[in-house]
Amino acid sequence: MIPAISTTALSRRYRDQAALDDVSLVVEPGTVTGLLGRNGAGKTTLMRIVTGQEFPTSGAIRVFGQAPAENDAVLRRMVFVREEQAYPDFRVGHAIRVASWFYPNWDQELARRLLADFDLPPGRRIKKLSRGMRSAVGITIGLAARAELTLFDEPYAGLDPVARQLFYDRLLADFAEHPRTVVLSTHLIDEAADLLEHVVMLDRGRVVLDAPAGDVRGTAMTVSGPATAVEEFAAGRAVWHRQRLGSRAAVTVAGPLDLAAHARARALHLSLEPLSLQQLLVHASGISADEKVSA
């Protein structure tokens, strides 16, 4: 099967700064991939290269097997919803109408329903909307377009939690009925974690993690309990983080832990807790300088 996106040794430099450094990854069609990383990690640069808006300094990029730059055949199969998207001096309804012309699978009914859910008045000028409402316009277009490759780059600036949950629910529901490839970059990792099937983590332009979300969840465990027992358990394991409070301690060890380790923890009366995706990102960006997190 042709991958939706594949890059080989992709690099993008701005003068002496590397926005992307030797990025090689594959996004399988029909999956939801989370693109995670801190500000300036290169997420937007990568998405701009995927959509042909920017050009790599070196390396290759293929979208549906072809180079995307100025390639209408590939570009028209994508929609790219950005944070703080600029719109012409349009009313909400205008933007929706224009977007519908460019996508053969456009679902007007879905667009209408999303506008109602987000309380977006079609007659309102986009520049008069609040930040969150403007984000909702982008989300509505991104979902209703039903584009084969849907890219969301931090699409929910200023959106309230209720509206964000609405976005996740609608994305999941529509994705189930009309499978497509979705790439979502986000800072709100734990919120989006349930959506993601695959995670790619960037740090300073490099890929530090590229794995199925299910595998990632067991990558590290936090062990807590009496300090002596914790130290005994952690001996000989790769320790990412140590915390001590009086006679108790909590240690984050690299996993996955086998059954014997689980039994041992139980015998020592230690509690084991898998690290959430978000905590994992925090650790990964702390230690990522040259070592990779193996998942």
Add this chain to the structure above:
Amino acid sequence: MTTLVNIARYHLVDRLTYLALPWGIMAFSFLVNLAIAAVVPSPQGNYTAGLVTIYVFLFVCGALSMTRSLPFGLMLGVSRRSYYLGTALLIVVLGAVYGWG
């Protein structure tokens, strides 16, 4: 070709910019010139540069098209080449229609 036509249509969604304002501005400029000509008598007739207004206006339209319309087009998977060609198509058609009338 459909894409180019769609881009041309995209510019016309907001009717004011390309359909109403050029004529409105020309009419206004003409009236101002007419008023001045009525006040200032000149036996050889009047020559004014009133037409310059339309060039200035269209220059501003072009600038706005780059900063406002192009980014939304890119979001919708339009290549920059198609955007340029679609916009050029619109300008040529409008020029032909307005020139005829």
